[in-house]
Amino acid sequence: MSSPSTTSHLSSNQAERKQALGRKGILYIVSAPSGAGKTTLCKQIVTSISGVWHSISATTRKSRPGEEHGREYFFLEEQVFHDMVRRDEFLEYAHVYGHWYGTPQGPLMDKIEQGVDVLLEIDVQGALQIKKRFVDAVSIFILPPSMDILRARLRSRASDSQEEILRRLRKVKDEVWCAREYSYIVQNDDLTQSLR
Ligand code: 5GP
Numbered sequence: 001m002s003s004p005s006t007t008s009h010l011s012s013n014q015a016e017r018k019q020a021l022g023r024k025g026i027l028y029i030v031s032a033p034s035g036a037g038k039t040t041l042c043k044q045i046v047t048s049i050s051g052v053w054h055s056i057s058a059t060t061r062k063s064r065p066g067e068e069h070g071r072e073y074f075f076l077e078e079q080v081f082h083d084m085v086r087r088d089e090f091l092e093y094a095h096v097y098g099h100w101y102g103t104p105q106g107p108l109m110d111k112i113e114q115g116v117d118v119l120l121e122i123d124v125q126g127a128l129q130i131k132k133r134f135v136d137a138v139s140i141f142i143l144p145p146s147m148d149i150l151r152a153r154l155r156s157r158a159s160d161s162q163e164e165i166l167r168r169l170r171k172v173k174d175e176v177w178c179a180r181e182y183s184y185i186v187q188n189d190d191l192t193q194s195l196r
Contacts, residue, residue, distance in 0.1 A: 022115075023115050024112050024113065024115055025053075025111050025112040025113075025114065025115050025116040025117045025118055026117045026118075026136070026137075026138060027112065027117075027118050027120065027130070027134050027136070027137040027138070028052075028117065028118065028119050028120065028137070028138050028139075028140065029120045029122060029127045029130055029131070029137055029138070029139040029140065029182075030042055030119065030120065030121050030122075030139075030140050030141075030142065031121075031122060031123055031124050031126075031127045031139070031140075031141055031142070031175070031178075031182070032141065032142035032143070032144070032175075032188075033143075033144060033150060033168070033171065033172040033175045033176065034097065034154060034168040034171075035144060035150045035151075035153040035154040035157075035168070036142045036143060036144040036150060036188055037142065037144065037153075037188045037191065037194075038121060038142045038188075039121065040191065041142060041188065041191065041194055041195060042054060042119060042121045044191065044195050045119060045195065046119065048195065051116065051117060052116075052117050052118070052119050053111045053116050053117065053118050053119065054118075054119045054121070055103055055104070055107070055108050055111075055118055055119065055120050055121075056070065056071070056072075056073060056074060056104070056107075057073055057074070057101050057102060057103055057104070057121070057122065058073065058074040058076050058081060058084065058090070058100075058101070058102050058103075058104060059073045059074070059075060059076065059081075059099055059100065059101045059102075060075075060076060060077070060078050060081050060099050060100040060101075061073075061075070061097075061099035061101075062075065063075045064159040064160075065159055074104070078100070081093075081100050081102065082100075084102065084104075085102070088105075089104060089105055089106070090102035090103055090104060090105055091103045091104070091105040091108060091109075091129075091130065091133070092122070092125075092126040092129035092130050092133075093126070094122075094123055094125035094126045094129070096123045096125070097164070097167050097168055097171065098164075098167060101122070101123065101126070103120060103122060103126065103130075108120075123175075124174075124175050124178040124181075127139055127178075127181070127182070128178070128181065131181070138183050138184070139181070139182040139183045139184070140182060140183065140184045140185075140186060141178075141179040141182040141184070141185045141186070142186050142188050142194070143176065143179065143185060143186065143187045143188065144187075144188060145187065145188065145189045147172070150169075150172065151169065154168055154169060
C-alpha cells in the first residue's frame, strides 16, 4: 500500500487567493462516538462549504465495503504505519477501537500555510493532542440523538462484527465525557440543522 500524499479539493487559484490575504488556514476538529453521524456530517461540510480541505487519515483497520484507499483512509499494514510513526510523519496518532489511526503531517501543514481551512475527523485522544499543538484549533463534538439510536445505527452496520460493535459501544461514556474539552457541542438530531 502506498503512503499518503497531498490531495486537494481546492483549485490552486482559491489557495493562492487565501495566501494573498495573508491568513493561515483554520483547523477544525470533529469528534464523536462511533455511529453519531460524524462522517456523513463531515462529507456534507466538505461538499457544501467551498474551500475546506478534509484531511485523509491513515489506519491499520481493514477497509469496509465501498471504502477506497486514498479516499476514506490510507489503509496501511501495521509495519508501514509504525515506520511512519518512527519517521515522525504523523501530527497525531492513536489506538482507537483496536486499530491505529493517524493524521499525516505534511499535506495538512501545507494547507494551513496556504491559508486553506482543514477539517480533521479524529477521535478524542487525537483531538487532545492537536489542541495542545494548535491552541487556535476549533473543536466540535457531535452527540448522537440518543443511546438507543446510536446502538441501532451501529448494529445496522453489517460491515462491523459483533465484537467490533461492542468495543465501540463500550467507549461511548468515556468519549462523551471528553466533550467538555471541545469548543462546541452539536447534538445531531437532524442532519440539516447540525450542518447549519
Ligand atoms: P472508523 O473506523 O469508524 O472509520 O473510525 C474510528 C475512529 O477513529 C473514529 O472516532 C474516527 O474519528 C477516528 N479516527 C479516524 N482517523 C483518525 C486519525 O487520524 N487520528 C485519530 N486519533 N483518530 C482517527
